[in-house]
Amino acid sequence: MTRPASAAEALKSARRVVVKIGSSLVVEADSRGPALGWMASLAEDIASLRTGGRQVILVSSGAVALGRGRLGLEKNARLDEKQAAAAVGQSLLMQAWEQALTPRGMTPAQVLLTRDDTERRRRWLNARATIEALLKLSAVPIVNENDTVATEEIRYGDNDRLAARAAQLARADLLILLSDVDGLYTDDPRRNASARHLPVVDTLTPEVLAMAGGANTEADVGTGGMATKLEAARIARSAGCATLIVSGLTTRPLAAVAAGARATLITAPATPLQAYKSWIAGSLEPAGVLTVDDGAAEALGAGRSLLASGVRRVEGRFDRGDCVRVTGETGQSLGVGLAAYAADEMERIRGRHSGEIEAIVGYKGPGVAIHRDDLVLTS
Template sequence: MAAVSEIAAARRIVIKVGSALLVGEDGAADSAWLAAFAQDVAALRARGQQVLIVSSGAGALGRRRLGLRRRGLSLAEKQAAAAAGQSALMRAWEAALEPHGAICAQVLLTREDTETRRRWLNARATLEALLALGVTPVINENDTVVTEEIRVGDNDRLSARVAQLVSAEVLVLLSDIDGLYTADPRADPTATHIPRVSQLTPQIEAMAGGANAQADVGTGGMATKIEAARIASEAGCATIITLGSRSRPLAALEAGALSTVIEPATTPKAAYKAWIAGALAPAGTLVVDAGAAGALKRGKSLLAAGLTAVEGVFEKGACVRIVDLDGQEIGRGLVRYEAGHAQRICGLKSGAVEPALGYTAGPVIHADDLALAPPSVAA
């Protein structure tokens, strides 16, 4: 089954573009490739699909600007190159996308932004706001401040974390090879292309870590792409690995070009709800009245009006238990107010929240951030 079906059905697509595609042999941005790729982005946007780009290239462009051509740069020199190159990288993306009426925005993330709950929520809120405004986020790791110990490591992994962050349906990893093979096709003419992977088994991982280990340039390789695909799969996102060096690689995909599709293990919504329900330790408890309990079970958000008590000390973005007046757990969710503020708005109608706090963050827990308890627990 061709990758075209995954792309056509996706509401939200994350595309990873590596340095080797974006930066030419002269060390400058490859404007011809970018212009062609921007046509692909414009075509997706014209169909109403949202696109996020995870882009490498700042370090390479910065080296050229600063004249740092030698090998073995110190960490401080690498960070200086990334700082100098990031503006050049964004100019290149703006020049490519603006002729199509697409506004792009720079988003720099660190590992903590994808792993620390409060920062994760803030990063997600920013990206959601940009997408709602019709903006195309161009995302990179914040190499100017991170050290080796706290880096995501490479943009394959970062792109998978971004896909998880925004509940994308498809992650496209543009590579210098058109997918996964049973062996390195450049060394073994009998190597067989694998068009679709339904499950990431040890055998698949062995192919990526062995024969395909040198099938990529830059900091990653096929092994890191498979690792990224595992992260994406567990988040409900399909991964497509395909050749990126051709002009308009996404159009080529939809025309039937070779690729490897790695299927998701679940759906984005189910994965997110499972994460809330099982991966996060509750930091407190919210007690709700009978009306709110019924509304939550029907898929509604928790409003301050239905809140009767707040137990525990927690920050905005914490995972909390929601129980009814009898103490039965209804579900767990990510709360939008810290404990003291949640206590102050208990029982208030929505219009009274801002006068009471000086701000409003909407419902106490949005339905999207709520995982209902299974019937055996909620009964």
């Protein structure tokens, strides 16, 4: 796969895109209500991307800011007041996205996450399955942190990091961070007129990271700054996902990038699937062993998934989504992968055909023991 050489090329070649929108773009500073005109213009961009065959996930801030405006709270509100503002503002935020997306033939779908949802394996799998189902149904997932229940100890901290985790979870190949500046500069361009814009960054060196300034203190809403955007890019990059830092201070910001507007592309060294498989192979300790017959071993070598019918023996105590080792009948190592079922369920379905699984386990789950995308072969 050829690495894109510009922001426009990255946008053109992407297949699954996560777009993060900050509070300062979604909420009007004067009225403290939703910026409906700007949101409608972004909806035009999203519709254009989808027409071009791309899948789009939004990560939208704004619930707390909208709720504060409705409740008359100041920005330095207590945690419980911020949670109350989130409860009020989330419905206002979704109403605004409904107004923006529905007239353009798109169905918004609310997805509220906490940090546990992307850091605890089982919940991560559930969140990923929900987002995959929404994309298959042509809905537009709109992700936000569940600020109503999140405390300071379990928060992502900002929606740039949440967007990076969402991109990682969804195996997106492009993360777009809409900002109040048009990319990364060698210094803060609001304070240093000689700061130089960086159109492409291939490595996040300490020198590059040091170029980030703080949050935009001139804005009344939002918590992020360039430092959090580079941290988000680092997380996304480790998952094989490139990042664009783009100005959102204009209408149709994505169309502007496609037409060559200034932005910063932070490239990724691998594809999302390659990065995901490297993580499975090198970062996870197998919790069990599946021994498979010769027919299954041959199928795995041909790039197919592992079917339950080919599993001969189940060892260890593991849950759905845990890493397990796959071995042949003579004990030779074939690879490692993420189990689609827990050990007790795997014991019950081993040797059985896919069509029998639902009746055995009592719910409609995957038709495989390990999906080929969740499997890394030894050779």
